[in-house]
Amino acid sequence: MMATGSKVTREWFPPAAEGAQTAPLMLYNSFVDEKVPFVPAAGPTSKQITWYACGPTVYDVAHMGHARNYLSFDIVRRVLEDYFGYNCLMVMNVTDVDDKIILRARRNFLLAQYKSSGKSAEEVKEFTIEAIQAGIAKQQKKVAEMEAMVAKDSTEAEAEPDEKKRSFALRKVADLQEAVKGEALKGRQAAEALAAVQALGAAGSSADAEALLAVGSDYVAEALDKALGANVTDPTVFRAHAAKYEREFLEDMDALGCRRPDVLTRVSEYIPEIIEYVTRIIGNGMAYASNGSVYFDTQNFRSCGHTYGKLNPWAVGSAALAAEGESNFETSEKRSPQDFALWKAAKPGEPAWESPWGVGRPGWHIECSAMASSIIGSRLDIHTGGEDLRFPHHDNELAQAEAYYHHDGCKQWVNYFLHCGHLHIEGLKMSKSLKNFVTIREALASFNARQLRLMFCLQPWNKTMMYGEQSRTEMKVREAQLRNFFGNVDAAIRNSSVNTNEQRWTTEDFDLNNRILATQAAVDAALRDNINTPAVMDALSDLIKAVNKYLADKSEPGAARALLLRKAAAFVTRILSVFGIVDGPSDRLGFTEMSSSAASSDAAAARYLDALAAFRDEVRGLAKAKAAAAELVAAVGRLREGVLGGMGVKVELAASGDRSSWSAADPANRPGATSTSYIDTVVAFADQVQALASSSAAPGEVLAACDQLRDSTLVDMGVRLEDRPDGKAVWKLDDPATMREEIAARAAAAASAARKKLEGAVERKAKELEKLEGLAALPSIQEALADKYSKFDEASGEPTHDKEGNALEGKAKDKARKDYEKAAKVREPLSKKLAEDPAALDKMKAEVEELRQQLAALGTA
RNA sequence: GGGUCUCUAGCUCAGUGGUAGAGCAGCUGACUGCAGAUCAGCAGGUCUCGAGUUCGAUCCUCGAGGGGCCCUCCA
Numbered sequence: 001m002m003a004t005g006s007k008v009t010r011e012w013f014p015p016a017a018e019g020a021q022t023a024p025l026m027l028y029n030s031f032v033d034e035k036v037p038f039v040p041a042a043g044p045t046s047k048q049i050t051w052y053a054c055g056p057t058v059y060d061v062a063h064m065g066h067a068r069n070y071l072s073f074d075i076v077r078r079v080l081e082d083y084f085g086y087n088c089l090m091v092m093n094v095t096d097v098d099d100k101i102i103l104r105a106r107r108n109f110l111l112a113q114y115k116s117s118g119k120s121a122e123e124v125k126e127f128t129i130e131a132i133q134a135g136i137a138k139q140q141k142k143v144a145e146m147e148a149m150v151a152k153d154s155t156e157a158e159a160e161p162d163e164k165k166r167s168f169a170l171r172k173v174a175d176l177q178e179a180v181k182g183e184a185l186k187g188r189q190a191a192e193a194l195a196a197v198q199a200l201g202a203a204g205s206s207a208d209a210e211a212l213l214a215v216g217s218d219y220v221a222e223a224l225d226k227a228l229g230a231n232v233t234d235p236t237v238f239r240a241h242a243a244k245y246e247r248e249f250l251e252d253m254d255a256l257g258c259r260r261p262d263v264l265t266r267v268s269e270y271i272p273e274i275i276e277y278v279t280r281i282i283g284n285g286m287a288y289a290s291n292g293s294v295y296f297d298t299q300n301f302r303s304c305g306h307t308y309g310k311l312n313p314w315a316v317g318s319a320a321l322a323a324e325g326e327s328n329f330e331t332s333e334k335r336s337p338q339d340f341a342l343w344k345a346a347k348p349g350e351p352a353w354e355s356p357w358g359v360g361r362p363g364w365h366i367e368c369s370a371m372a373s374s375i376i377g378s379r380l381d382i383h384t385g386g387e388d389l390r391f392p393h394h395d396n397e398l399a400q401a402e403a404y405y406h407h408d409g410c411k412q413w414v415n416y417f418l419h420c421g422h423l424h425i426e427g428l429k430m431s432k433s434l435k436n437f438v439t440i441r442e443a444l445a446s447f448n449a450r451q452l453r454l455m456f457c458l459q460p461w462n463k464t465m466m467y468g469e470q471s472r473t474e475m476k477v478r479e480a481q482l483r484n485f486f487g488n489v490d491a492a493i494r495n496s497s498v499n500t501n502e503q504r505w506t507t508e509d510f511d512l513n514n515r516i517l518a519t520q521a522a523v524d525a526a527l528r529d530n531i532n533t534p535a536v537m538d539a540l541s542d543l544i545k546a547v548n549k550y551l552a553d554k555s556e557p558g559a560a561r562a563l564l565l566r567k568a569a570a571f572v573t574r575i576l577s578v579f580g581i582v583d584g585p586s587d588r589l590g591f592t593e594m595s596s597s598a599a600s601s602d603a604a605a606a607r608y609l610d611a612l613a614a615f616r617d618e619v620r621g622l623a624k625a626k627a628a629a630a631e632l633v634a635a636v637g638r639l640r641e642g643v644l645g646g647m648g649v650k651v652e653l654a655a656s657g658d659r660s661s662w663s664a665a666d667p668a669n670r671p672g673a674t675s676t677s678y679i680d681t682v683v684a685f686a687d688q689v690q691a692l693a694s695s696s697a698a699p700g701e702v703l704a705a706c707d708q709l710r711d712s713t714l715v716d717m718g719v720r721l722e723d724r725p726d727g728k729a730v731w732k733l734d735d736p737a738t739m740r741e742e743i744a745a746r747a748a749a750a751a752s753a754a755r756k757k758l759e760g761a762v763e764r765k766a767k768e769l770e771k772l773e774g775l776a777a778l779p780s781i782q783e784a785l786a787d788k789y790s791k792f793d794e795a796s797g798e799p800t801h802d803k804e805g806n807a808l809e810g811k812a813k814d815k816a817r818k819d820y821e822k823a824a825k826v827r828e829p830l831s832k833k834l835a836e837d838p839a840a841l842d843k844m845k846a847e848v849e850e851l852r853q854q855l856a857a858l859g860t861a
Numbered sequence: 862g863g864g865u866c867u868c869u870a871g872c873u874c875a876g877u878g879g880u881a882g883a884g885c886a887g888c889u890g891a892c893u894g895c896a897g898a899u900c901a902g903c904a905g906g907u908c909u910c911g912a913g914u915u916c917g918a919u920c921c922u923c924g925a926g927g928g929g930c931c932c933u934c935c936a
Contacts, residue, residue: 033866054936062936069936100934168932171862175933314864318932321863364934386936393935420936431935458884459873464929470872474885484898534874538884548899624894700894707895722897730898746896760887767871768905814916826907 054385058245063437065430068423092261096242105241107221131223230348265371277370286403292345312391365396487732501558608678623702632693775830
């Protein structure tokens with residue numbers, strides 16, 4: 001090519017770059033309790049972020065309250081990763097060294113040892129009874145002590161001159177009284193257990209050790225622990241207990257579809273880092289060793305220019321006051337009541353590690369600071385946990401990290417602290433102690449992971465979440481809407497092939513496209529607004545409704561634009577996959593065609609289903625038209641020879657009464673398993689229709705056969721058939737179990753529907769009547785206002801003179817009018833009703849009575 | 862007791878200085894041989910109460926009351 005002098009001017013206008021900055025992602029940050037823009041620590045344009053999640057203490061099975069944390073933040077994480085495109089390093093700890101774990105592990109271990117020691121049933125019984133009696137004695141002693149303490153503390157509290165301290169002392173007394181109640185309950189439970197154990201032997205037959213221990217295991221374990229607990233020194237006992245529940249926890253998380261963290265940090269594996277951490281904090285002058293333990297020095301921490309209690313500053317003072325009230329503070333190892341343990345000196349029967357301060361184990365708060373610092377360093381983008389951990393756990397964590405990084409000038413270890421709201425069930429927080437918990441496994445028995453995730457997506461992550469009937473109903477409605485949407489769109493796309501239909505856009509197509517664009521904008525705005533998943537779900541629901549309307553408008557064959565429908569459905573799918581409600585690409589590893597599920601679909605099967613549906617449509621059409629039997633026979637013939645024959649299926653007619661068989665015309669090209677089952681079905685159905693025709697059955701019987709095919713045979717094959725008003729059925733593939741459940745639920749609902757409807761009607765009518773009667777019993781407006789005004793306008797009824805008889809003017813008059821209007825508005829429903837019909841109240845009474853009688857009649861039937 | 866948040870339809874919650882909205886639940890209706898799907902409509906509110914600021918308050922201020930949460934272990 002030659003360079004010539006002729007230069008061509010290329011015309012291109014660059015799009016304006018101003019205002020290119022997109023709206024920020026806002027996150028609700030616990031440091032300030034408001035939504036603030038999210039900026040990665042690595043820089044505003046960086047996509048690299050770090051996240052430390054406060055993980056489980058693995059002492060028992062996890063319940064849905066725990067799932068609230070991990071599932072909700074999994075959704076948040078997926079949005080950050082898959083929607084906003086951040087690369088997130090997610091670290092989660094597992095607390096496997098903890099008071100509860102130690103106690104339970106030791107007891108379980110001793111109990112197991114005892115069980116396998118080959119004691120006779122008599123010995124076991126004797127020991128169990130002793131154990132329970134010891135438990136009862138201890139309980140009684142404790143109650144007595146507590147009651148004495150209540151008496152002592154309350155007199156002391158009364159005498160306390162300082163107002164603030166007195167109120168704390170009084171609160172303590174109240175708490176103590178609550179605790180006494182709790183102990184008394186435990187005592188009663190122990191007494192019941194004792195009776196049960198004694199009954200086991202007395203019943204005559206030999207009591208076996210298993211049964212005895214099943215009743216008294218708690219007490220036996222406690223007794224064994226008291227006697228032998230200090231001798232348990234083998235660290236594998238504790239590790240094994242934690243490992244079991246850690247494994248179960250991770251299984252639960254997998255079952256819920258939560259992405260695993262990138263790094264898992266176990267306390268037991270980070271002891272050296274923790275010791276180094278504590279050492280440095282001591283070196284920085286913000287902790288001190290005391291009698292084999294190490295405490296964090298909150299006073300010095302403040303003197304060094306740090307802020308203690310950033311997340312819950314209000315709790316700090318109160319907690320200190322409460323701690324001062326502790327009777328044993330003078331003898332404490334702490335310098336200040338706010339100080340907390342970084343390292344605890346070992347007690348017998350506990351796992352312990354060597355340290356510069358003697359044998360011991362880490363305090364509760366230090367693990368998170370040390371492990372997160374070890375993996376991530378001196379600045380985290382995000383730290384998450386349940387809202388109950390705000391104080392003291394997370395505040396102490398922050399203090400420890402700032403103290404550790406003091407000489408790096410660290411004043412803010414975490415940029416965004418996110419706390420999820422608790423899970424409530426019937427108005428109460430789900431918790432182990434309230435015994436109102438549902439384990440994750442139990443929940444997964446009633447709902448699948450998709451349903452649970454959908455339920456979580458319908459409520460904001462940072463507010464209290466309701467787990468109840470209402471939430472379940474809304475989730476089910478939403479799930480059905482989504483399922484029907486995907487099914488409807490799929491059917492519509494099948495029936496509006498791009499190859500055979502005009503694709504030019506009409507007004508409806510432009511409108512639908514605009515709806516899609518608007519939905520995309522709404523979803524984006526909702527996600528930026530603190531990852532507001534309920535708002536996203538609402539936006540998707542609006543789009544689905546728009547698509548439904550579009551499909552209704554475009555009901556003539558081929559009118560709907562398959563490409564546009566696909567666009568809408570693809571967007572909904574994409575967002576759902578971000579939430580993890582449908583499997584997304586990031587949940588599989590490797591090339592997708594290697595995954596086992598990819599090959600399972602049998603593309604050719606659709607043709608046979610189409611043939612079956614079309615044949616059934618024809619049969620239904622003939623039956624509804626009360627056509628002659630010969631026409632049905634002709635239809636069967638057309639199916640066998642024409643349709644199926646054209647698809648390479650050769651039907652072998654059976655002798656009368658027998659089932660026909662079929663074979664592939666080309667043996668080298670045999671249909672797959674799914675296709676085969678469809679062909680079996682269509683051939684059998686054709687036989688059935690022919691038999692009905694030849695016995696000249698009534699049209700109703702033919703329709704019944706069609707219904708049975710739809711409601712039973714196809715359901716079992718995972719095919720959902722829906723008859724449309726135009727006489728054409730559409731089919732969708734679905735899970736047979738789900739469909740059977742739906743059918744069963746509908747049948748149950750239908751059975752009780754009449755009664756429920758009547759009950760509802762009675763209740764509503766009675767309520768309305770009660771309300772109106774209440775209004776009727778009210779004094780008249782003028783009587784009601786008589787304490788404020790003395791005279792009223794004849795025509796309008798409004799007050800004209802005040803209580804003293806002075807004429808109302810200016811502002812006072814306006815006020816009077818407002819008073820009047822308010823009172824009038826309250827009475828409006830009644831006056832309106834009476835204006836329509838002066839006898840309305842009596843009529844309503846009669847109606848309620850009538851409904852009640854109907855209901856009673858139903859009850860006796 | 863202190864702190865803090867909250868009070869809007871039967872339930873869960875949006876919302877705005879110009880007398881209120883959504884979803885679910887309820888009730889009608891359209892379509893329909895049945896089932897399903899879908900659409901349309903209706904009803905339901907002293908916006909906790911009281912006082913103040915304002916031309917005007919559900920919204921702002923103050924007070925009262927109810928509820929939640931935190932101040933101890935918890936996800």
